[in-house]
Amino acid sequence: MEPGASQALKSFLADKGILKPVRIDLNFSGCCDSSLCMRVDNISETDFTLEIDGLIFIINPETYELVGEVTISYVDEMKRKGFMLTSSKPVGEWDGFSVSDIKL
Template sequence: MVQVTPSASKAVRDFMQEKNLVSPLRVFLNQSSCCGPSLGLRVDEETLETDDQVVVDGQTYLIDKGLGVMTGGVTLDFIDDNGQQGFTLTTARPMGGGSCDCSSGSCGSGGCC
């Protein structure tokens, strides 16, 4: 299940109109080598049999049913704080994952730190 806050819904609508897009948006699992799994959001033309679909304010969001079960549900929000803007995806259940020691640089360049 995907929940979308009002601020995220407006930001998505504005983005999709600006880019002249009408495609669904997919919440997906982004595997990372040292930081563990994280969630991502992308435009996706393909709806699969294993997808749950949620429509919020006319926008379709897709999430694999298994990912939905694993996360316990996902909330999409849009943050606008002191010039820092962006979407956030939070889960009802912690996803766990790897650890990262930023002080030692153990992740290498481009790590999670």
């Protein structure tokens, strides 16, 4: 978790009244490479879990095997605002370039 990302994520979830864990997952758009995304979800029995700064992150073992460790940063620039997820095993040529919100 990069500096600033934790507080931005906590604020986003608090503003929506969400207390559930955040799942790291793959998003398949159909036209481009898959990309990493975050969504609010429940923990399943097989999920890997990690608590960072009071936030609970979950990822299923298959996704973790494909993407490895994930770094979350927060971007607040003039034309880009949101969370950027970068994996230790890039999932596509644009890994780490796009920003996203959390799917509810």
